[in-house]
Amino acid sequence: MKYFILIPDGASDYKIPELGMKTPFQAARKPVLDCIVERSIVGTVSNVPEGMIPESDTANLAIMSYDPKIYSRGRSPLEAVAMGLELRDGDIAFRCNLVTLSDEGDYEHKIILDHSSDEITTPEAAELIHAVEKALGDDVRHFYPGVSYRHCLIWNNPPAYGDFMRPHDILGKEIAQYLPDEPYRSIMRESYEVLSSHPINEARRARGLRPGNSLWIWSPGGKPSLPSFYDKWGVSAAVISAVDLIKGIGICAGMKVIDVEGATGNIKTNFAGKAQAAIDAFMDGIQLVYVHVEAPDECGHRAEVENKVKSIELIDEKILGPVISYLDGCGEPYKILYLPDHPTPVSIRTHTSDPVPFLIFESDTEHRGPKTFDEDTAADSGLYIEHGHELMGSVVSEKALL
Numbered sequence: 001m002k003y004f005i006l007i008p009d010g011a012s013d014y015k016i017p018e019l020g021m022k023t024p025f026q027a028a029r030k031p032v033l034d035c036i037v038e039r040s041i042v043g044t045v046s047n048v049p050e051g052m053i054p055e056s057d058t059a060n061l062a063i064m065s066y067d068p069k070i071y072s073r074g075r076s077p078l079e080a081v082a083m084g085l086e087l088r089d090g091d092i093a094f095r096c097n098l099v100t101l102s103d104e105g106d107y108e109h110k111i112i113l114d115h116s117s118d119e120i121t122t123p124e125a126a127e128l129i130h131a132v133e134k135a136l137g138d139d140v141r142h143f144y145p146g147v148s149y150r151h152c153l154i155w156n157n158p159p160a161y162g163d164f165m166r167p168h169d170i171l172g173k174e175i176a177q178y179l180p181d182e183p184y185r186s187i188m189r190e191s192y193e194v195l196s197s198h199p200i201n202e203a204r205r206a207r208g209l210r211p212g213n214s215l216w217i218w219s220p221g222g223k224p225s226l227p228s229f230y231d232k233w234g235v236s237a238a239v240i241s242a243v244d245l246i247k248g249i250g251i252c253a254g255m256k257v258i259d260v261e262g263a264t265g266n267i268k269t270n271f272a273g274k275a276q277a278a279i280d281a282f283m284d285g286i287q288l289v290y291v292h293v294e295a296p297d298e299c300g301h302r303a304e305v306e307n308k309v310k311s312i313e314l315i316d317e318k319i320l321g322p323v324i325s326y327l328d329g330c331g332e333p334y335k336i337l338y339l340p341d342h343p344t345p346v347s348i349r350t351h352t353s354d355p356v357p358f359l360i361f362e363s364d365t366e367h368r369g370p371k372t373f374d375e376d377t378a379a380d381s382g383l384y385i386e387h388g389h390e391l392m393g394s395v396v397s398e399k400a401l402l
Contacts, residue, residue, distance in 0.1 A: 010297030010344030043383030059341035062388035074221025078248030098212030117212035271318035300344030
């Protein structure tokens with residue numbers, strides 16, 4: 001038995017006026033998905049436990065069968081693991097976004113315009129983070145470049161900290177009331193002084209692109225630890241994603257992590273390359289392949305309605321279709337689990353904790369599913385999984401959904 005898990009991050013949404021009061025799932029042309037849904041188990045699932053923040057670390061931990069209430073320690077430690085960084089005793093990892101703040105006013109009264117600095121390229125971002133490390137790093141804290149706008153601060157025995165605001169939750173707002181306590185506030189302010197006039201940012205402005213002119217520190221956590229996925233389920237597994245967070249979960253769970261050239265974490269990612277990497281993993285004997293696609297989530301954060309629809313269509317055409325064609329030719333049964341981790345509605349540009357639609361397709365079993373896959377048809381099924389970490393067991397074992 002082979003298992004294909006496909007995660008269109010943040011794809012679930014509310015009905016959108018520009019789409020004729022349809023969701024992106026309802027507006028998208030997705031013939032492959034709508035073909036298999038008619039033979040699938042369909043329902044909704046909550047991947048974010050009540051009282052927890054709807055973040056991708058929480059939701060993807062749940063999908064991979066790890067109860068977030070037990071195993072969630074923040075996203076940055078997982079990203080640090082994927083970056084090859086060793087967390088020692090006393091080390092705390094912090095996510096550092098390269099964000100775009102408005103030029104006007106003093107630091108506290110600037111507006112946060114973009115949590116991703118126009119999806120800054122990884123090489124540009126690396127130069128900026130190196131500049132921050134040179135200016136602000138010391139014996140106990142260091143800044144490390146990651147992918148695009150996503151970076152890491154590791155601080156050994158850092159000063160006490162309270163809550164940190166997620167930058168994608170406050171787009172378009174003045175930052176004063178959302179800044180963290182000292183000394184983290186001062187580090188962010190000083191990063192603006194380092195980055196604002198950096199040659200990389202001057203060049204970006206000249207090209208009409210937003211600068212990465214400040215760090216935004218958030219999501220602290222210590223060294224993560226997860227039980228082995230293979231030990232839990234007796235199934236070998238691989239994970240394919242452009243983002244360090246998902247790779248980090250895979251590493252901690254003992255999964256094989258597969259990098260794909262041209263995987264960017266946005267609408268310009270190498271969709272076809274992810275499909276081929278999944279096929280290659282199956283050919284190498286991996287039983288379960290977990291493919292995560294960040295593009296719909298980024299489109300939601302950026303309020304890009306057309307691109308969110310397009311990302312769902314590209315996932316269908318360039319990932320789901322080719323992988324199914326391969327699996328059909330293998331001569332053995334297979335299962336597909338398809339679901340977003342959480343919604344990222346374009347109307348609010350951030351994550352919500354709402355249940356998401358899912359389907360389980362079994363190649364050797366006929367189920368009676370709806371004609372299309374979307375939020376409404378999934379809800380109409382009446383099947384609701386309250387605890388997302390229990391869903392995987394229904395795919396890789398004989399555990400019943402009800």
